[in-house]
Amino acid sequence: MSRLSLRGISKSFGAIQALSDVSLDIAPGEVLGLMGDNGAGKSTLVKIVAGNFRPSQGAMSIDGDQVDFHKPLDAQRGGVEVVYQDLALCDNLTAASNVFLGREPRRSLAGIPILDYATMHRRSAELFASLKSETRPRDLVKRMSGGQRQAVAIARTLLSNAKIVLMDEPTAAISVRQVAEVLDLIHRLSDQGISVVLISHRMPDVFAVCSRIAVLRRGKLVCSKPANDSSPEEVTGLITGAIEMA
Amino acid sequence: MTTLEQAIGHSQHHSPVSRIVNSQIFWVFAAAVLACIALSLLTDSFATQRNLFNVTRNFAFVGLIAIGMTTVIASGGIDLSVGSSVVLAAMVISVLMSAGHPFWISAIVALAAAAAVGFTNGILIAYVGMPAFVVTLGMLSAARSLAMVLSNNKMIWEFGPDHDLLLWIGGGSTLGLPHPIYALALLTIVMSVVYRWTRWGQYVFAIGGNEHAATLTGIPVKRIKVSIYMFSALTAGVAGILMAGWLGSVTTNLGQAMELTVIAAAVIGGANLAGGQGTALGAVIGALLIEVIRNSLILLGISTFWQGMFIGCFIIIAVAFDRIRNLGSQD
Ligand SMILES: Nc1ncnc2c1ncn2[C@@H]1O[C@H](COP(=O)(O)OP(=O)(O)OP(=O)(O)O)[C@@H](O)[C@H]1O
Ligand SMILES: [Mg+2]
Numbered sequence: 001m002s003r004l005s006l007r008g009i010s011k012s013f014g015a016i017q018a019l020s021d022v023s024l025d026i027a028p029g030e031v032l033g034l035m036g037d038n039g040a041g042k043s044t045l046v047k048i049v050a051g052n053f054r055p056s057q058g059a060m061s062i063d064g065d066q067v068d069f070h071k072p073l074d075a076q077r078g079g080v081e082v083v084y085q086d087l088a089l090c091d092n093l094t095a096a097s098n099v100f101l102g103r104e105p106r107r108s109l110a111g112i113p114i115l116d117y118a119t120m121h122r123r124s125a126e127l128f129a130s131l132k133s134e135t136r137p138r139d140l141v142k143r144m145s146g147g148q149r150q151a152v153a154i155a156r157t158l159l160s161n162a163k164i165v166l167m168d169e170p171t172a173a174i175s176v177r178q179v180a181e182v183l184d185l186i187h188r189l190s191d192q193g194i195s196v197v198l199i200s201h202r203m204p205d206v207f208a209v210c211s212r213i214a215v216l217r218r219g220k221l222v223c224s225k226p227a228n229d230s231s232p233e234e235v236t237g238l239i240t241g242a243i244e245m246a
Numbered sequence: 247m248t249t250l251e252q253a254i255g256h257s258q259h260h261s262p263v264s265r266i267v268n269s270q271i272f273w274v275f276a277a278a279v280l281a282c283i284a285l286s287l288l289t290d291s292f293a294t295q296r297n298l299f300n301v302t303r304n305f306a307f308v309g310l311i312a313i314g315m316t317t318v319i320a321s322g323g324i325d326l327s328v329g330s331s332v333v334l335a336a337m338v339i340s341v342l343m344s345a346g347h348p349f350w351i352s353a354i355v356a357l358a359a360a361a362a363v364g365f366t367n368g369i370l371i372a373y374v375g376m377p378a379f380v381v382t383l384g385m386l387s388a389a390r391s392l393a394m395v396l397s398n399n400k401m402i403w404e405f406g407p408d409h410d411l412l413l414w415i416g417g418g419s420t421l422g423l424p425h426p427i428y429a430l431a432l433l434t435i436v437m438s439v440v441y442r443w444t445r446w447g448q449y450v451f452a453i454g455g456n457e458h459a460a461t462l463t464g465i466p467v468k469r470i471k472v473s474i475y476m477f478s479a480l481t482a483g484v485a486g487i488l489m490a491g492w493l494g495s496v497t498t499n500l501g502q503a504m505e506l507t508v509i510a511a512a513v514i515g516g517a518n519l520a521g522g523q524g525t526a527l528g529a530v531i532g533a534l535l536i537e538v539i540r541n542s543l544i545l546l547g548i549s550t551f552w553q554g555m556f557i558g559c560f561i562i563i564a565v566a567f568d569r570i571r572n573l574g575s576q577d
Binding site for chain 2: 072073076082084088089090091092093097101102103104106113114115125128129132134135136137156
């Protein structure tokens with residue numbers, strides 16, 4: 001059964017047809033590279049899955065269950081997590097506080113609920129270890145490297161037992177070494193059976209980490225196939241329109 | 247070779263001593279203590295019981311509101327209307343008490359009036375999306391005007407049947423310490439715990455650190471912001487009630503220009519105007535330093551016209567220090 005299944009998804013913003021009739025399946029643990037030119041509709045598709053927009057037409061299901069997200073919180077409850085491009089972290093808080101932000105565990109002290117820092121530190125240390133990242137739960141995020149910040153953002157998604165993690169251009173503005181760290185983290189997610197949708201304009205990253213490639217051109221899906229059956233040349237042709245469909 | 251688990255479990259190499267010496271609160275406290283020592287040596291009047299009593303009580307009023315202000319500043323906002331919340335609360339309680347109502351009922355209505363000021367601020371800032379500076383500047387004018395309308399701009403010094411109770415609560419002392427100091431100590435302890443150990447405290451700092459991120463994680467940012475401005479106004483309301491009892495009379499210029507002193511205390515105590523930082527203890531120690539300086543100007547016979555100059559310079563120096571520290575940690 002597919003983890004995420006999109007059937008005939010269309011989305012228009014007034015006169016602009018951002019997506020037309022997109023059908024796509026992603027298996028558990030699969031890493032899908034979503035490619036396309038600027039304005040092709042990649043972010044729009046991801047935002048529909050994340051509950052930011054509702055599709056004008058079409059249906060969506062997760063693990064076989066039909067879903068209809070009205071707001072991002074609905075998607076989160078449905079097992080969809082988003083790693084935002086700017087990572088959306090609070091620099092002034094610790095790694096552990098960021099991992100648990102908005103869902104802090106509490107314990108009772110004389111009937112008063114107080115934050116359970118012991119649990120927060122222990123659980124985040126476990127999550128960082130599972131990501132093989134040297135990130136210390138008690139460190140402030142503002143003193144962290146780009147790779148460690150990525151680990152914090154990704155540990156957030158692990159905490160909620162996400163089924164699908166969406167990443168919109170996570171490697172757009174970071175150094176080569178940090179890109180390698182992010183790709184490593186994506187492998188770890190996939191190892192744990194989590195499906196990942198990665199939007200990127202960087203062909204080498206996509207081929208390094210993705211098991212499936214999908215290409216959007218002017219809102220239409222023109223390709224969805226295993227990465228092994230494709231090549232950077234073919235994908236470039238599909239993006240530009242030199243190759244009509246594959 | 248260290249394993250991954252060891253590396254993750256490693257804490258940062260900061261001894262308790264270096265942590266203390268690196269904190270702004272430590273240096274502000276040291277400056278206040280030094281000023282006290284110098285004043286005791288230079289003047290006969292500083293170390294008298296009467297003067298110390300006055301200093302502690304005066305700084306308690308500023309300290310109380312500075313804790314509210316620190317909360318606002320830590321969330322990335324500002325509240326310029328606190329001085330007007332002070333006079334509104336003081337005027338409401340004195341008008342009601344002079345009309346014969348008991349202290350407790352009058353105090354609750356006065357606090358409700360202050361809370362309404364904070365609620366209005368919060369709604370306009372969080373839900374309408376207006377800048378805190380503009381909203382609270384408007385409220386500074388509006389709330390004081392309301393206090394003038396209430397009192398018909400007359401001085402009130404007769405507080406009805408509970409007259410003596412009000413004077414005792416605001417101006418009396420127990421075990422040698424003025425009552426406002428007890429209120430300040432209690433609020434400092436409670437808020438230190440709240441900042442660190444409650445979700446509300448965590449969210450105040452998260453909103454100040456990255457409001458967008460806080461929203462994305464599902465934190466009810468708007469509701470929390472409203473509660474923050476209500477809290478700030480309530481600290482001003484409590485200070486207003488205590489000041490009414492201390493002065494024994496209330497006029498419509500009570501608390502005028504107090505917002506500047508309070509913001510100065512918060513900033514000197516380590517609250518970051520960019521949001522995300524601040525402590526209750528810092529606010530109190532910032533207030534202490536300002537009051538000691540103010541007192542010393544009087545005792546040393548320096549014209550009180552210089553007070554504004556000192557407070558202004560202190561704000562700028564405190565922010566400059568913050569800048570320098572940030573430069574040092576970025577490389
Ligand atoms: N909120 C919106 N309102 C109106 N039009 C929109 C909105 N969001 C996207 N669009 C339009 O939909 C189309 C697809 O945009 P989208 O952001 O999905 O592209 P993209 O593939 O992510 O591009 P890029 O690579 O530049 O990020 C574009 O024509 C864009 O202008
Ligand atoms: Mg995009």
